[in-house]
Amino acid sequence: MKHLQGSCHCGAVSFEFDSKAPVPFMRCYCSICRKTSGGGGYTINLMGETDSLRIIKGKETVRSYRAVKDKSVPKEEQVLCQNRYFCPTCASYLWAHCDDYPQWIYPYASAIDTELPVPESTSSLMVQFAPAWADPRNHEKTSKDDVFEEYPDYSLEQWHKDHGKLA
Template structure:
């Protein structure tokens, strides 16, 4: 068991909980995660926490929630709602998801966790049929020279990258 702490970007909301599964290994590309979290190039990475241990240490009166619809293409009477997504309305940081279907768990967004977490030994990408084409890992180049990584900002601008790769419009 590990105790984790998290917060929103503006600092109005802080929370903590215990987790038996604190490694953020799964990246969800579903349209709901992609549209509501805006994280990770079109995906969101969740971990799992014990709901009975969730303590909102700051800003409990600030938190809002949103319950998405699973398939908006279906007629209204057939639509199913899914997990509640809790967020800070001031800075729009998504904090965790919760479902009445699995009352014992919360699903904190890894991006909201402040406690250092262990990097995953492997990752899983799910809901790829909903992935935006530009973020779909099945369609991204695999050659190392095309997948650069930087500890801080790179020494080139977005415009420079687009020019270099013939993508400036």
């Protein structure tokens, strides 16, 4: 288990949590991740233990946004996605949480202040939604990197187990 600390850009919010899966290896290119977290056209989430999440500073300021999975369907048929928690002052995304997996939080690697391990390989998922400028299929790829049109056939936890990185 690795203890990690994170914060927003302006310093209004800081938090900590424990993670068995601290290697930032999986890049998500879905439109929700791209548009809510910015960056290089993708976002990278870690996996943390929900029960270990402690907001050290700014608990009263943290806000959440619940994205819609597919905005093209009628409003009454829309399915909600993960809650995404952020600082309303500087708009830094901090972590996500999914009702389907209440035991996990998914902190954004970009919000983590603790030094994270360097992955020996990466995975890119949901690349069918990547814009051409960010699409990893349009860039040089090493043999260690996996690319998936949608979701990979393994979870964050399974990747860490398979690579001997589960803390």
